[in-house]
Amino acid sequence: MTDIASTIGGGADRASGIHTNDAAKARLRGRYAAELRFKWLGAGAVALAGLFLLLLLSTIVTQALPAFRMNYLTVPVELSAENIDPANPAGANYLGIVQDALAAKFPDVTGRQERRLLRGIVSSGSGVFLRQAIENDPSMLGKTVEFSAPLDDFSDLYLKGLLAKSAEPQALNGVTVSAATGDVDLTFADDTVARLARGAGATDDTGVLRLTSSAASLFVDVAGGTVKLTEVGPGNTAKGIVLEALSAPVSAPAGAVLRTITTPEASRKISDREIVWLDNLKAQGAVESRWNTIFLFTGASREAELAGIWGAVVGSFLTLIVTLAVAFPIGVSAAIYLEEFAPKNRITTLIEVNINNLAAVPSIVFGLLGLAVFLNLFGMPRSAPVVGGLVLALMTLPIIIIASRASLRAVPPSIREAALGIGASKVQTVFHHVLPLAMPGIMTGTILGMAHALGETAPLLMIGMVAFIVDIPGGFTDPATILPVQIFMWADFPEPAFQQKTSAAILILLGFLVIMNAVAVILRKRFERRW
Amino acid sequence: MVLYIVVALLALAAVAFLLGRGRALAVVGGEVARLHSLPAQHGSYLALCAAGPALLALAAWAIFSPGVETSIIKSRFAADLAGLGVPQVEAFIRDAKAIAFGGLVGFTDATKEAAAAAYRSIHTTSVVLIGSFCAALAVAGFLYGYRRIAPAFRARHVVERVVRIVLIACSVVAILTTIGIVMSLILESLLFFAEVPFFKFLFGLHWSPQSAFTGAGAEAGAVNQDIFGAIPLFVGTLLITFIAMIVAAPIGLMSAIYLSDYASKSVRAVAKPVLEILAGIPTVVYGFFAALTVAPFFRGMGESLGLDVASESAIAAGVVMGIMIIPFVSSLSDDVINAVPQSLRDGSAGLGATKSETIRKVVLPAALPGIVSAMLLAVSRAIGETMIVVMAAGLAANLSINPLEAVTTITVQIATLLVGDQEFDSAKTRAAFALGLVLFCATLALNVIALRVVKKYREQYD
Structure with missing residues (x-):
């Protein structure tokens, strides 16, 4: 036994064998x-590719x-004869009516600039929607009705929580306020506010914390109104501006709520006043989030909240119809000729190289x-789906030809021989037998090309x-854009x-694209034959 | 109006088909066997006779009549147009057409109204003429074809010859497209090179055709030749392509190797569709992703490292382009690696090599020509890619190879020079065609070289 073991070990010591020593x-x-x-x-590498895809899609x-939801403001609009002349309804200022209805909710807002700011909360397209609503239901005229107007894009984004971040509201005790409107002095029971102001990025000016526009905004909700703090200190006092009138000055210490908008006013696109109004409207239940039908079913607009995708979808559809109508017959015919009829000569080789x-x-x-x-x-028209379709057809032609040729080649020669054997002509063979069998593959290739x-x-x-x-394009020569x-x-x-609209359009x-590819896969799975 | 003629001709073709089939059956009294060709073939023959020549005439008319009409108008209003330059005459014609047939009218005056009225009457005459000519052709063709239907008449041969001619015509479209591309690029480029010398364009170091200096627009007299130096564009294109290949080549190649030699069936079932989806995403989406997510990411990273990264840095566009090309590299390499015969792998394994040694020392060398060709094709793809760089790369032509700076590419410049322009006769817009010619030649050369590499260096193992 020892002999055999040593033979297996190469006849030498295991530790020193060239394939078995420690170095080996x-x-x-x-x-x-x-x-x-x-x-x-x-x-x-594969995981990285997957990660990129995940990152992109997420x-x-x-x-x-x-972008698929949109906030609407419901206000009572006065459609009295004085606002809309029944004899000349087209002449009325519909946007003004909606804005007046909004302004009526905030009677304290008197300053010129503030009023303009307030009226800008609703979209500038609200008037158009109101007019359409009246055209659909003329019985509204002369009454005061509840009307839902789309909000301006910035207001909408704020309500979606995308423009400004806010912190948890905090309860305050023992708050007094010197007046109901204008600049006011406040006192607090403890130093909570001072602490928060320090954390909010206030600048310290010898014991007084100034809340500038580059610091977070602190709002104190008290007595049915809202005070924005401008200075905190010294001690447990503060100065502020009333943004939303209080019901009365608070002389006896009362409870209050401190809200913090952590994004500084200077680095967001919505002012403190607008935030207070919007929060107020939301608290009243006047703001409602709905499906964004404007985005899905209207054409383009410079106003973000009014911009829709439908015009581009229709344009894409018209363009693709032209592409399909041109590229499919030409592509399939070229593939049939090259695969079934063409003699092997220099011209056909040239065509093949050309296509590749x-x-x-x-x-x-x-x-x-x-x-x-x-x-x-x-001299064809610019921006027209017919030209776009032709260009895309020339571009997809090689794809369709290559796919169709592969599909025709996959039909076994026995089919052709059988057809020719019973007396069919070459054209009959191809069109009656080979082409129908190759059709599923051709269709798959065409859909992928589309x-x-x-x-x-x-x-x-x-x-x-x-x-x-x-405008939504109505024909092949109308100016159009595509998705x-x-x-x-x-x-x-x-x-x-x-940006949200862009992502939604994507x-x-x-x-x-997923639908088209899915149809191609189903076609392939259902009809593809292996010979 | 033309549409009605086409529809009428098609309807006539359908009727002729039915009549021809009936006639063929009638001449043999229902005994189909006595006919040389099938009744349907006689029908098709008659339809071709009736509608074919008329449709051809109509097509020729549609191509040539606008030019003829315009030249008639030009000669009639020669006195009014005498003092005007070429762009003004074109504007005049455009406005007159717009007044006559509807469209956006620039501004109008009495001469233009008169020209529009003339246009309308000429057009009406021409439509009536072609309409009656088509009708005559159709009737003549129908009568001729109807008479020829007889038992011994070889309708099938005629129809099949026409079918074959149509098929050939369709395959020639590909050649026509190539000719169209080459001709339009070369003609416009020649006009451009008449104004800017070829070498100043190809080797100049300064590119700013958008600037308001002399020569930027059509109205300026002399063209400033020094603002058309394309070297910064070439360098920018190569820089972004290089970055893209640094991302795409290793990731694409390694995933191809992994998927063909290591991955289990279930992994492949997931990974392949992932790569296919990556390949199917439109480039405009990648561009948005680059501009929105990747560029700020690199900018932020550069800031935290103390580097100054441009917001439209070459690296952001390059990396995203690399991601786009990964599936391209991977699927081409996959084909090549799979084409290496199994016997080579088995032989290597039999000698005791591990799998990775087999791949690195046997499979990859054997597949090298194919992989090189795949990489060249990927480079050609990257050079021609437009949307990612339009959205994420810069517009200013900096001559720089620093990936953190903004550079511009050939495709970006083509797009920015032509988008939004209505007139296409300035050196600025012609420069775009010259750039297009460079792009076309570069990608064509890369494709030809890629093919050559495969042909020349491929080993035949089987």
């Missing part, structure tokens, strides 16, 4: 470690969700082609589809509300 073991360990590292590197989805090269041409070059040929040479065309932006910028178009270009345009607008675009 270390080498092997090193190789296995390298193997493991390599494997994890690969897994890491960014867009979290941004987009608020076209598939690799940058999309913006197709835009240059569209500009030079369709617009400048043929999905690609739907997401394409650059060539359409060249042919002027980047124009600002309010990706709308996204591109909105992404450039500085208003924060447009979500809608991705939704269409």
